[in-house]
Amino acid sequence: MNLHPASSLAAHSAIERWLYPLENLSLECDGMSRVIAALFNRASIQYTVFMGMLVDTSxxxxxxNAKVLHCWITLSDGAIVDYRARMWFGADAPHGVFHPSEFSRFKYSKPVPQGNFSLPINLLSAMAETDLSAFPNPPIEAQFQYESVSKVQQRFTMH
Structure with a gap:
């Protein structure tokens, strides 16, 4: 689904605000990607988890120290969701929800899709040491922009 740049930016901002409370979880990139994947599944937000290399081209x-094996999430419009690049590369690394072009110094390379990367919410809650089942649903501007076309059609045929 292609989004208008303004609505895409609004959706990215909404997703970033929604996920902000997860920022301080004691999880590395794979654990954080699993948590976010589970929340995206619950909200019907389309995504793909990738494992590949994150490279500091500087x-x-x-x-x-120029590259690290890394996990991240890509949304259907190409935006990346990554809350752990700074763990490896410090404050200049990408963080949050963004398009790769915003961080030309860092390249996500050799991406390999990971399929169903989610785990049961109770297991993820134990890993994260917080109750993720109580995590709120995303704001509507995030949820609507990235849900599948069939979910949107289903919503309108119910009313």
Whole structure:
């Protein structure tokens, strides 16, 4: 589904505000991606989890600190959801919901789709040390923009 840039920006902002409380969870990139995937599943937000390399292009390619194996989520419009790049690369790394072009220094490379990356919410709650079943639903501007076309059609045929 292609979004108008203004509505896309509003949806990204809404998703980022919604996910903000998760920011301080003691999870690495794979755990955080699993938590966000479970919440996206519950809200019918379309996404793909990827595992690949996150590369800091400002460092020489031979520098062992220039790249790290990493997990992230990509939304249907190409925006990335990543709350753990800073764990590896510090405050200059991408964070939140953004388009890759906003951070030309960092490249998400060799992405491999991970299929169903979600786990049961009770297991994720134990991993995150917080009750994720009580996590609120996203604001409507986030939920509507990324839900599947069939969900939108179903909503309108019910009324």
């Amino acid at each position: 460092l020489p390619a031979t520098d062992p």
